[in-house]
Amino acid sequence: MWTKASDPRVFVARRARLAEQLKGPALLVAGQSRPRNFQHNRFPFRAESHFLYLVGRSIEGAALLVSAAGATLFAPPADPEAELWTGAMPTLDDLSRELQLEVRPITDLQGASDIAALPPQDLETALWLSERLDRDLEPGGGVELEGADATLAEAMIALRLCHDAAAIEQLREAALVTGRAHLAGMRATRPGDREAMVRAAMEAQIIAAGCSTAYGSIVTVHGEVLHNERHDGVLGASDLLLADVGAETPEGFAGDVTRVWPVSGRFSATQRAAYEVVLASQRAAIAAVAPGVRYLDVHRAAGLALVEGLIGLGILRGSAPELYARGAAALFFPHGVGHLLGIDVHDLEDLGDRAGYQPGRARPSAPGDRYLRLDRDLSPGMCVTIEPGFYQIPRILSRPSEVGELEAALDRAELARFADVRGIRIEDDVLVTATGSEVLSLAVPKSIDDVEHAMLG
Amino acid sequence: MWTKASDPRVFVARRARLAEQLKGPALLVAGQSRPRNFQHNRFPFRAESHFLYLVGRSIEGAALLVSAAGATLFAPPADPEAELWTGAMPTLDDLSRELQLEVRPITDLQGASDIAALPPQDLETALWLSERLDRDLEPGGGVELEGADATLAEAMIALRLCHDAAAIEQLREAALVTGRAHLAGMRATRPGDREAMVRAAMEAQIIAAGCSTAYGSIVTVHGEVLHNERHDGVLGASDLLLADVGAETPEGFAGDVTRVWPVSGRFSATQRAAYEVVLASQRAAIAAVAPGVRYLDVHRAAGLALVEGLIGLGILRGSAPELYARGAAALFFPHGVGHLLGIDVHDLEDLGDRAGYQPGRARPSAPGDRYLRLDRDLSPGMCVTIEPGFYQIPRILSRPSEVGELEAALDRAELARFADVRGIRIEDDVLVTATGSEVLSLAVPKSIDDVEHAMLG
Numbered sequence: 001m002w003t004k005a006s007d008p009r010v011f012v013a014r015r016a017r018l019a020e021q022l023k024g025p026a027l028l029v030a031g032q033s034r035p036r037n038f039q040h041n042r043f044p045f046r047a048e049s050h051f052l053y054l055v056g057r058s059i060e061g062a063a064l065l066v067s068a069a070g071a072t073l074f075a076p077p078a079d080p081e082a083e084l085w086t087g088a089m090p091t092l093d094d095l096s097r098e099l100q101l102e103v104r105p106i107t108d109l110q111g112a113s114d115i116a117a118l119p120p121q122d123l124e125t126a127l128w129l130s131e132r133l134d135r136d137l138e139p140g141g142g143v144e145l146e147g148a149d150a151t152l153a154e155a156m157i158a159l160r161l162c163h164d165a166a167a168i169e170q171l172r173e174a175a176l177v178t179g180r181a182h183l184a185g186m187r188a189t190r191p192g193d194r195e196a197m198v199r200a201a202m203e204a205q206i207i208a209a210g211c212s213t214a215y216g217s218i219v220t221v222h223g224e225v226l227h228n229e230r231h232d233g234v235l236g237a238s239d240l241l242l243a244d245v246g247a248e249t250p251e252g253f254a255g256d257v258t259r260v261w262p263v264s265g266r267f268s269a270t271q272r273a274a275y276e277v278v279l280a281s282q283r284a285a286i287a288a289v290a291p292g293v294r295y296l297d298v299h300r301a302a303g304l305a306l307v308e309g310l311i312g313l314g315i316l317r318g319s320a321p322e323l324y325a326r327g328a329a330a331l332f333f334p335h336g337v338g339h340l341l342g343i344d345v346h347d348l349e350d351l352g353d354r355a356g357y358q359p360g361r362a363r364p365s366a367p368g369d370r371y372l373r374l375d376r377d378l379s380p381g382m383c384v385t386i387e388p389g390f391y392q393i394p395r396i397l398s399r400p401s402e403v404g405e406l407e408a409a410l411d412r413a414e415l416a417r418f419a420d421v422r423g424i425r426i427e428d429d430v431l432v433t434a435t436g437s438e439v440l441s442l443a444v445p446k447s448i449d450d451v452e453h454a455m456l457g
Numbered sequence: 458m459w460t461k462a463s464d465p466r467v468f469v470a471r472r473a474r475l476a477e478q479l480k481g482p483a484l485l486v487a488g489q490s491r492p493r494n495f496q497h498n499r500f501p502f503r504a505e506s507h508f509l510y511l512v513g514r515s516i517e518g519a520a521l522l523v524s525a526a527g528a529t530l531f532a533p534p535a536d537p538e539a540e541l542w543t544g545a546m547p548t549l550d551d552l553s554r555e556l557q558l559e560v561r562p563i564t565d566l567q568g569a570s571d572i573a574a575l576p577p578q579d580l581e582t583a584l585w586l587s588e589r590l591d592r593d594l595e596p597g598g599g600v601e602l603e604g605a606d607a608t609l610a611e612a613m614i615a616l617r618l619c620h621d622a623a624a625i626e627q628l629r630e631a632a633l634v635t636g637r638a639h640l641a642g643m644r645a646t647r648p649g650d651r652e653a654m655v656r657a658a659m660e661a662q663i664i665a666a667g668c669s670t671a672y673g674s675i676v677t678v679h680g681e682v683l684h685n686e687r688h689d690g691v692l693g694a695s696d697l698l699l700a701d702v703g704a705e706t707p708e709g710f711a712g713d714v715t716r717v718w719p720v721s722g723r724f725s726a727t728q729r730a731a732y733e734v735v736l737a738s739q740r741a742a743i744a745a746v747a748p749g750v751r752y753l754d755v756h757r758a759a760g761l762a763l764v765e766g767l768i769g770l771g772i773l774r775g776s777a778p779e780l781y782a783r784g785a786a787a788l789f790f791p792h793g794v795g796h797l798l799g800i801d802v803h804d805l806e807d808l809g810d811r812a813g814y815q816p817g818r819a820r821p822s823a824p825g826d827r828y829l830r831l832d833r834d835l836s837p838g839m840c841v842t843i844e845p846g847f848y849q850i851p852r853i854l855s856r857p858s859e860v861g862e863l864e865a866a867l868d869r870a871e872l873a874r875f876a877d878v879r880g881i882r883i884e885d886d887v888l889v890t891a892t893g894s895e896v897l898s899l900a901v902p903k904s905i906d907d908v909e910h911a912m913l914g
Binding site: 002034035036037038039040041042043044046048049080083084085086087121122123124127140141194196197199200201203204205206207208209210215216222225226227228229230231232252334343344345346349350393395396 | 459491492493494495496497498499500501503505506537540541542543544578579580581584597598651653654656657658660661662663664665666667672673679682683684685686687688689709791800801802803806807850852853
């Protein structure tokens with residue numbers, strides 16, 4: 001498959017919706033590519049997400065000015081010298097026609113301190129923007145925004161939080177390509193190979209579709225390391241392999257899917273039992289997703305179901321609601337059940353918790369909840385990930401300070417039987433619909449039968 | 458294959474050799490990872506090349522202090538909170554043992570303005586370093602270095618210009634993985650597919666070997682665009698596909714190989730003829746590589762052979778030496794014949810032309826020579842690329858201002874017969890030996906027979 005581009009009218013409409021919500025002008029920058037090991041060897045350019053959402057194309061060094069009067073793109077003019085190396089660039093007139101947008105040379109951009117802006121991601125762009133607007137803009141997220149900047153942030157959140165039809169179409173495509181990657185990974189898994197070989201088979205599907213990886217791929221036999229960045233491990237015949245890999249379309253929309261499969265092609269009895277517990281937890285969480293539901297309650301549904309499952313396995317002893325209330329889920333599942341998904345894999349995270357937490361809500365402090373990136377009431381058009389897990393993390397389970405009084409409820413002998421289950425996470429991309437939810441990544445093999453069957457492929 | 462790591466003693470020896478050449482202390486920084494679309498979504502970290510050359514490992518946020526008294530690595534201590542996400546980091550003691558180097562926490566680093574340093578690649582690291590050293594350091598290359606900084610730059614050039622045995626071993630591995638990528642690309646080429654699909658097959662080989670791409674892959678049916686970054690073109694049955702793709706080992710050493718193959722699996726008569734001309738030019742250039750030879754003369758050998766070939770094809774009319782002297786090669790081959798290759802794909806280019814041009818030499822201004830990145834007398838242990846090409850570039854060939862009086866020597870009707878040859882480049886990695894040269898990328902199919910045979914695979 002080859003991913004499709006949205007119609008230019010999609011971006012015209014997004015810019016108009018933004019303009020409606022602004023009181024004054026706002027400038028959204030594309031940013032610039034980052035050097036890798038020297039200035040001429042650069043990482044592929046990927047525009048800042050707000051810009052990309054409104055323009056649909058990564059145009060290095062460009063900036064979009066939006067006001068009630070309309071939108072203007074300021075872009076670097078085609079450079080004849082560069083043409084020899086990188087080919088003919090579209091002229092500003094070409095761009096204007098293709099994007100259905102007024103386009104002027106970037107040198108025409110007149111700054112003013114009353115133009116609203118959001119913090120760019122790198123220092124160079126922040127300095128460039130600070131000069132234009134004649135005021136200090138810090139790079140990165142987590143900055144307290146005020147006045148017109150805060151209004152702009154809220155307007156972008158209002159736009160991006162509930163996806164329009166074109167965004168949903170992009171998310172579907174990202175999920176499709178992501179699914180192909182997982183299928184290829186399952187089929188490429190061979191005992192004795194390195195993790196990198198499976199990663200290669202997965203990322204090849206993403207590259208072949210004209211997409212990028214939406215984030216650093218996790219492909220590891222040490223799933224208990226939540227964001228394991230290494231790929232040099234050898235695939236042991238009795239290992240589970242965890243792959244958290246997602247595609248990003250050229251317009252920036254992300255897929256984010258995790259699957260776990262047995263290197264041998266067949267789950268062991270203990271792997272099978274633990275996998276079914278995580279799957280039941282994920283099903284409970286997905287079943288809870290619906291308009292009006294608080295996302296913290298989805299997180300809790302996953303945790304409670306996990307505790308119930310672990311009692312069923314004999315790893316925990318006691319009453320599920322009581323053990324959950326005492327923090328038992330966090331011993332094995334210390335992260336949040338998911339996050340917003342859109343043009344960023346953690347959508348809108350450049351604005352800190354402003355997007356994930358609606359006014360009046362803040363991050364909980366309990367060990368199992370404090371990494372939760374989202375606690376909004378869900379609305380149709382939101383897209384979230386649902387990704388509970390079960391991990392045997394030494395830093396948690398071997399520390400009395402972490403286990404505390406839950407030690408008495410823990411059957412260590414039973415747990416020891418599950419030594420071949422170091423980490424399981426099952427993650428799908430879920431769209432909130434008018435009546436409930438739709439799993440966008442439905443086609444990715446997930447049940448034990450489907451996974452084992454796919455591996456035969 | 459899985460790429461091998463060098464013995465820690467290699468880096469001990471490199472640090473000792475550097476210390477010998479310094480009059481005072483020098484600080485080499487690793488730098489930091491760069492954000493992609495938001496702060497937590499970062500490009501894979503790749504340390505600054507001088508650091509990587511001396512330490513052998515990309516350690517984010519670390520810095521190496523080298524002086525006559527020895528070397529000390531200052532590194533961020535293991536972060537227990539991060540361990541949950543990215544796994545147990547080596548302790549500073551572990552690092553010390555593994556690297557055979559004194560290691561101290563980065564917070565212990567005492568700055569001083571008399572410590573020599575080189576310009577880091579990003580602004581954040583430049584600011585960090587400026588603060589430590591209490592003087593202004595600009596990011597990026599092309600900065601005029603003075604005093605101890607200039608001495609440090611010359612010392613690093615002296616170290617890195619002629620590769621030690623371990624570096625040559627790494628370059629061999631990079632060339633091997635690069636060769637596998639090209640073979641996979643040839644085998645994956647199907648008319649009607651997109652360029653990205655061939656790129657995917659090539660990069661999969663690189664990822665599977667535990668390597669990275671050393672630079673943005675060029676995989677294009679528009680080879681006349683020298684650094685074409687697009688991969689969305691459809692492979693036409695009569696097209697040539699140009700792939701300029703290289704692997705980088707985890708220690709940072711690069712492969713850099715270009716091959717051209719027919720999408721159909723069979724070169725047409727005109728493609729065959731033009732390919733043989735470029736191949737003869739490349740052979741002439743490689744034959745010229747030997748200790749004591751000036752690299753500009755290698756460049757000239759390639760250009761002269763190209764002109765001879767084009768006279769043979771009937772595209773040019775006249776005497777080869779005379780046409781070459783009048784700039785005829787640059788009409789079809791407007792870039793340099795190659796560059797230094799090492800831990801950067803354009804090795805040491807962060808120091809501007811200081812490494813590529815020995816004292817007393819500067820970039821020529823003639824159209825065919827001004828992009829030449831290297832003009833040293835060659836020495837054993839240097840590694841260079843040899844990459845002549847033949848391109849039909851409209852920006853050159855359709856402009857009287859570019860063609861000038863050479864128009865009279867150009868047979869436009871003959872040239873028009875070569876419409877199915879838009880761009881050919883043939884590039885290998887060549888090590889200067891004591892007696893001549895050795896092609897490190899020898900195993901990559903290159904002759905017409907070998908390429909056509911490989912595509913059957």
